[in-house]
Amino acid sequence: MTAPDGTLPTALEAAAAAESGDVAIRLESVSVRFRVPLEPIRSFKEYAIRRLRGQVDFKEVWALQDVSFEVRQGEVLGVIGRNGSGKSTLLKVIARVLRPTAGRVWVRGRVAPLLELGGGFHPELTGRENVFLNAALLGHSRREVTERFDRIVDFAELWEFIDAPLRTYSTGMVARLGFAVATAWEPEVLLIDEVLAVGDQAFQRKCQARLAEFRAAGTTILLVSHSPELIRQMCNRALWLDRGRVRTWGPAGEVAAGYAALG
Amino acid sequence: MAEAVYDSARRPPAFWEELTALWAYRDLVRQLVARDIKVRYKRSVLGVAWTMLNPLLMMGVLTLVFSHLFRFDLPHYPVYLLAGTMLWNFFAQTTTQTMQQLVWGGALLNRIYVPRTVFAVSALGSGLVNLGLGLVPLGLIMAATGAPFTPALAFLPAAILLAAAFTLGLGLLLSSLAVIFPDIIEMYQVILTAWYFLTPVLYPARILPEPYAAWLKLNPMHHLLAAFRGPIHGGVVPSAESLAASAALAAGTLLFGWLVFTARADKIVYRL
Numbered sequence: 001m002t003a004p005d006g007t008l009p010t011a012l013e014a015a016a017a018a019e020s021g022d023v024a025i026r027l028e029s030v031s032v033r034f035r036v037p038l039e040p041i042r043s044f045k046e047y048a049i050r051r052l053r054g055q056v057d058f059k060e061v062w063a064l065q066d067v068s069f070e071v072r073q074g075e076v077l078g079v080i081g082r083n084g085s086g087k088s089t090l091l092k093v094i095a096r097v098l099r100p101t102a103g104r105v106w107v108r109g110r111v112a113p114l115l116e117l118g119g120g121f122h123p124e125l126t127g128r129e130n131v132f133l134n135a136a137l138l139g140h141s142r143r144e145v146t147e148r149f150d151r152i153v154d155f156a157e158l159w160e161f162i163d164a165p166l167r168t169y170s171t172g173m174v175a176r177l178g179f180a181v182a183t184a185w186e187p188e189v190l191l192i193d194e195v196l197a198v199g200d201q202a203f204q205r206k207c208q209a210r211l212a213e214f215r216a217a218g219t220t221i222l223l224v225s226h227s228p229e230l231i232r233q234m235c236n237r238a239l240w241l242d243r244g245r246v247r248t249w250g251p252a253g254e255v256a257a258g259y260a261a262l263g
Numbered sequence: 264m265a266e267a268v269y270d271s272a273r274r275p276p277a278f279w280e281e282l283t284a285l286w287a288y289r290d291l292v293r294q295l296v297a298r299d300i301k302v303r304y305k306r307s308v309l310g311v312a313w314t315m316l317n318p319l320l321m322m323g324v325l326t327l328v329f330s331h332l333f334r335f336d337l338p339h340y341p342v343y344l345l346a347g348t349m350l351w352n353f354f355a356q357t358t359t360q361t362m363q364q365l366v367w368g369g370a371l372l373n374r375i376y377v378p379r380t381v382f383a384v385s386a387l388g389s390g391l392v393n394l395g396l397g398l399v400p401l402g403l404i405m406a407a408t409g410a411p412f413t414p415a416l417a418f419l420p421a422a423i424l425l426a427a428a429f430t431l432g433l434g435l436l437l438s439s440l441a442v443i444f445p446d447i448i449e450m451y452q453v454i455l456t457a458w459y460f461l462t463p464v465l466y467p468a469r470i471l472p473e474p475y476a477a478w479l480k481l482n483p484m485h486h487l488l489a490a491f492r493g494p495i496h497g498g499v500v501p502s503a504e505s506l507a508a509s510a511a512l513a514a515g516t517l518l519f520g521w522l523v524f525t526a527r528a529d530k531i532v533y534r535l
Contacts, residue, residue, distance in 0.1 A: 034533060044444035092532075096269060096376040099529045104272040111269075113375050120371055124302045133298055136291035137377060165305075 023108070024189055024220040025071040025094060030103035032064040032089050032244075063089040065244045067103070071237075073188075076221040078231035078252055080259050081241035087224045090241065091191045094222065109188020109220075112138065114179070123167035127158055127177060130166050134181045148184045155206070156180035176203060183210050190214060192223045228256035277525040284378035291377070295364075295385035300392060315400045318345060322404070325465070337467050339410040339496060342401070346495040347464040349397045350488055354430050355455050357390035361434030362441040362448050365531075369442070372532055379528040380521075383438060387431050394423065401495070413498030422490040422501075425513040429487055432516030435524035442531050462488060483512050 035058040064086045071077045079087050092098040093105050095113050120137045121130050131152055135145040145152075153159050156176045161169065169177070190211075215221065225231055231238050231252055238255035240247040248255050274280055285292070304313075325348070326341045337343055364382035371377060405412065441447045462484045463471070471479060479485050486501075486509045493499035501509070 043446040044440070044450065045446065047444060092374075093271075097372070097374065098532055100271055104270070106271070107269045108267075110267065111376075115374055120375075122298055122302065124305050125298060129298070129301065133294045136288070136294040137371065137375065139288060139291075139376075141290045142293070 022073045023070055023106075024073040024075070025077075025108075025222070026104075026106040027070075027093075028068050028104040028106075030064055030067045030093060030100045030105055031062060032086075032093060032098060033101040034061045034063055035059075036061055062244050064093070064100075064241075067241075067244075067246055069239055069246065069249050071220055071222070073108075073220050074215075074218045075237060076215065076223060076235045078235035078238035078256070079222060079224045079241060080226070080228060080231050080238055080255065081247075082226075084243075085241040086244040087241055088193060089244075091193055091222065091224060094189070095191055107189060110139075110185075111189045111191065112182060112185070112187035113191045113193075114182050115191075115193045121166055121174060121178070124165055126165055127153075127162040127169070131162075131177065131181055134178065135184070138182065140185065144185070152177075152180045152184045155184070155210075157203075172200070179207060183207075183214075186214060186217055187219060190219050190221045192221065194224060194226070228260040231259075232256040277528065278522055281378055281380055281521075281525040281528060285380050285384065288378050288381055291381055292385045292388060295381065296388035296392065299385070299389040315396070318349065318397055319400050319404070321348070335467055335470065339405075339408055341408055342405055342410045343467070343492065343496045344465065345401055345404055346492045347488055349394060349401065350426060350491045351459060351462070351464045351484070353390050353394045354426060354484065354487075355459070356393075357386055357430045358434045358437060359448065359451065359455075360386040360389065361431075362438050362451070365438045365442060366445065366448075379531055380435070380524065383431060383434050383524070386434065387427060390430070391423070391427060405495070410496070411498060413494070415494035415498040415500045418494045418500045419491070422487070422494065425490060425509050426487045428513035428517040429483060432513070432518070432520030435520035436516075439524050439527050458482075458484065464488065483509075483516075486512065 067086075067090065069077075079090060081087050089098065091113070093100050094107055095111055120134045122133065125133065128149075131149065132142065132145050135152075136142070153162055156173075156179070158173060158177060161173065166174065192211075211221070221234075223231070223234055235252040237250065238252040239249045240255050240259050248258055275283075322341055322345045325344055361383045364386045365379075368377070368382045372379065404410075437447060437451060462482055463479070468476070468479060468485065468489075486505060489505065490501045490509050493501055
């Protein structure tokens with residue numbers, strides 16, 4: 001096997017390729033660096049002046065360093081760690097929001113992020129119009145949305161208000177609509193940032209049921225959480241991130257126990 | 264659905280990758296344009312009528328000022344003025360919107376993957392819809408003032424295409440800067456005002472005295488404006504020479520803007 005750019009595959013790549021039949025996500029030595037100006041410069045005038053004086057200094061922050069792991073299709077991987085350990089950055093490199101500074105990210109299939117997407121809604125538009133806008137932001141075509149529209153509104157239980165402007169909705173209603181849109185299509189890879197406490201108890205049970213459906217259908221899930229308890233319940237394997245580095249990676253129970261003991 | 268594989272180590276060139284991504288997200292562009300237009304009309308009681316009335320009222324005021332206070336001795340001056348104002352507003356509003364939309368979209372770009380050019384292209388789409396709607400009152404004014412409709416009007420779509428390409432290119436260049444320095448948006452407003460008075464929008468180009476008339480050739484908006492206004496006012500299609508210059512300028516700006524923006528697109532998220 002020769003790579004398209006003419007280089008010979010490394011032993012690691014060749015071994016990985018042989019197994020990649022059911023690999024859904026693979027990260028190889030992924031690092032992400034943020035360059036943070038020591039003093040925030042938010043205006044062009046300021047920047048021009050400082051640049052002339054040679055005063056633009058950056059501090060380098062490594063949000064992820066040399067992170068490698070693999071997730072097989074259908075697995076549920078828990079990502080655990082303290083605030084600022086790089087959990088959200090990890091989801092972002094997998095979701096293509098950030099490009100890794102170094103290393104390689106490989107993902108097969110459609111990636112759906114399940115996060116609170118308030119920013120994608122417009123208060124003046126109706127619920128119906130917002131469903132189309134939000135789904136388009138997630139990369140769905142108009143036809144796909146038309147096909148699933150009834151299913152989305154059924155799930156959100158919002159038929160009564162679907163033609164009212166979104167500004168008349170309660171926070172819970174907006175969150176329900178967001179969840180319904182985000183989970184209307186079965187993705188190959190689902191990224192979940194923190195537990196989604198959406199709506200009342202009954203609605204939360206519906207959300208859990210839908211996630212279980214996805215799992216049963218073979219969706220690969222990445223679940224980011226602070227809670228070792230949740231990781232133990234939901235995941236097969238877990239990854240413990242500590243200041244941007246992988247501390248442990250293994251069976252969910254062991255990693256969660258280690259984190260609970262030390263984290 | 265074909266199974267897509269994302270491999271951060273094997274990516275096509277940025278300008279090409281962005282182009283294919285934009286095509287895949289074309290429905291999002293349509294949704295964003297629809298959103299802009301709906302939101303605009305939902306906020307105003309007069310709705311679509313306002314887009315028609317707004318240029319008419321503004322033109323009424325300007326015509327009053329310019330045909331009585333400053334006399335330019337130009338036949339069908341209201342048509343000249345309205346056509347020029349429409350294209351200028353399209354250019355000024357779209358380039359500004361391009362920057363603002365990207366700053367608006369920042370919160371989203373930080374959380375989900377969306378092709379970064381989507382916001383610029385949808386700002387252009389909204390601008391084009393408004394320009395198209397503006398052609399209706401323009402036609403009414405032409406009929407009312409007895410300005411002739413000539414076959415040269417068939418050139419109008421090409422003139423709009425040139426202006427659109429230049430506007431998108433400049434919008435992308437400015438956006439590349441605006442994500443780093445939001446004050447670019449304000450500075451640009453000052454530049455726009457100066458640029459507006461240096462461009463023959465309100466006045467005919469020939470009133471400019473000699474040293475300035477030569478400089479006018481270097482003003483891209485002068486050429487694009489002439490290409491748009493010629494067919495409407497006076498039934499003139501631009502000369503081959505002027506057309507070649509405008510086309511090269513528009514295509515060059517678009518290409519340059521696209522290359523710069525897409526090359527920097529990955530860094531945008533780090534800045535938001």
